[in-house]
Amino acid sequence: MSPPKTPFHPFSVLLLAASLLSIPSTFAQTLNPSCAPGGNFDLSNFSLQLPIGQPGSPTTISPDKLAGCTGFQDKDHFFTNPDDGSLQMNVPGDTSTGCVTTKNSKHCRTELREQNPSSWNPNAPTNRLSANLTVVSAGGSTCIGQIHIDDAISHKPVAELFYDDKGHITVGMEQTREGGNEKTFDIGDVPLNQTFSYEIRYEGNVFSVVLNGGKPVEVTTFQLNAPKSYFKVGNYLQGKTPSTVRFFGIEVTHG
Template identity: 45%
Template sequence: MFSTTLALTTLTIHTALALSPSCAPGGNFDLTKRTLQLPTGTTNNPDQIPSSRLQGCNGYQDPGHNYFFTESGDGALVMKVPGDPPNTNCVTTSGSKHCRTECRESSPSSWSTTASKNRMYVDLIGVSGSQVCVGQAFQADSGYSKPVAEIYYYDNGDIKVGVEKVKAGGSQMLYQVGNVQQGKRWRTSATMATDQEEIASDGDVILVVGEETTRLRVSSMMLSAASPVFKALLGPHFREGQQARSAADPVEIALPNNASEPVTWVCLLLHHKVALELEANKVTEKLFDFAVTVDKYDCSEALRLQSRALLSQHAEDRPKRLRSDAADVRIIETAYLLRDAKCFKQQTGRLITHLRGNSSMPQAIRRYIHMLPESVLAAIEWKRNAAVNSFLEDCMSIAQCYYDNAQYDYNGFQTDVSQAIDAKRYWPPFTQRSSTASLKKAVKVLRGFGVYYKTCGECASVQDYRSKLEFEDLSLVADRVEEDCEGLCLACVLSEDADLKVACTKHT
């Protein structure tokens, strides 16, 4: 016999307040449109708890805390499912083989094919059990007698979605969508939508976007308040703005030269809605497309906080295998378009230190650049070259003989540094056509040398202190390299008259 325990931290409607362990589930979650079915009752007639009994802090939870109750520690909603009927004597509906504890949406009771969007969220922790359906959706107006989609959670952590191909059931296709071990929180969603998304249900404008003609119902007031471009388009000087519009009779505006996905994301955020797909995105190009759209409609100020959060999250979530100089350039362009000064400075500095070889900005990278001013590229190249020259000069100074300034430790310190930085090449690094050296590697090598003894014809016969290099000596050089590689100030870039080659002291 197996039983399954789930701790639900949220239902379809998230609560903005802290969960109270002393309240019934209805005090922590909106259960006004839900009915609870329990695995208890009489044969073929399981107990049903209507919405009216579920609501409020004193709403229903089963007295024995066997199947449906509030977790005493953190206020999570706990639902338990017993094993199969032969082993547990649990009660099922007629024709069902499995018992269930089900808090289902009863108003509406199924997905509609005419609704603009149907969405089911699952946000929970699987505590124990072998296999359980954690969410399902019906589509009654299409004639389906079985759920059209079900989300399953298995004891090995697999998460699978079952999609029914036949209206009468019995031909479900399973697709694995993830794996989360028991005891860890996870979240997913399933969506069915028509070709029109109701971003604003009372919107007076329908944007018809892209070649695929995605339709977005939006509010002209929200768009005009956030975007000068939309304000002008919807104003009296354009045909679209001159047309009468209302929620009952919205005006259509065609945006054929726009990609639907980033426009949808921008509109969702401007209407204070969650753009789940954008939030979960890990593809740099898609974030760049979003930034291009934000810049096109001049709404970077309105989306300033959201954009910063997205860039910060993207930097954390981006897998290392997807990181490259070309991808870094895309992030720099994205930060530039979204006006994120912190990210712009960090990423331009990162590019300066990560560029490899004897060319400051290889053509292989330049071909990815579309939106950055030439002054930014010139400043990055200048700062990188200056940092390389400073590094080489400092290393030459360190390698100089204590007695004879014309003597250098070519075969010792300089060769060891060059080979460690530049794939076994001899001094100086960075200069050969096939060089792979980077300033990031140079800093790492200098900090890793520790104590070093340089030698030359004069120094070989004198006391150690004359030729001994302390860790601090090399660390100071590394510090100067990092200082030279400081990223660019976005405010200076936007001012167009600032000298980008020197460190900014004007803007914070």
């Protein structure tokens, strides 16, 4: 299955890249499997949250510490895959494994959080998160990308893109800023260990998801009134067993 070609935008921030064989041209560049992720990819606009640390306060790595070929990596959770150069994110399982969650969540994660901008206006004409990835194991179910409401407004997401061990992809949409009333919508199916692409859009106060370059699936039933938001991308485990996600490309576009 061939992923779509992502159009270049002057405000694009290129985060990750991968081989010409499976990745759109906007992502394509040679990766050095011997480098930490920061040596291959520009992580200057993202912080990293790991499933380790103190209860209620997971370890967070700042963008400056991620930078460079000798920058931060964690052999258990966040590292460059030595075989294909992808950015591999692992989660060991649920809290029974000893992994650490935030105080507002019961789930462990290895996840990048957009920092610059720290939040943006959903009424703007362009707000997009694009990714190419392979889910090796979903641990039951994991969130591979999300839009989160600005922390000063709410601790709830706008939307979470879920992938389960059957390869079923859904999006969970909160209906209010208070949360607790999420509705789930089907997006499509991609088998485990198959590379695919997605694009999450929240622009003109309309939310949509594009899978493998297909027709955007719009979800407009929620009543959030366009709160300031930010993107997150990674492996935010919803299940109980270990999960592994390998990213070949991630691109954030605002404008």
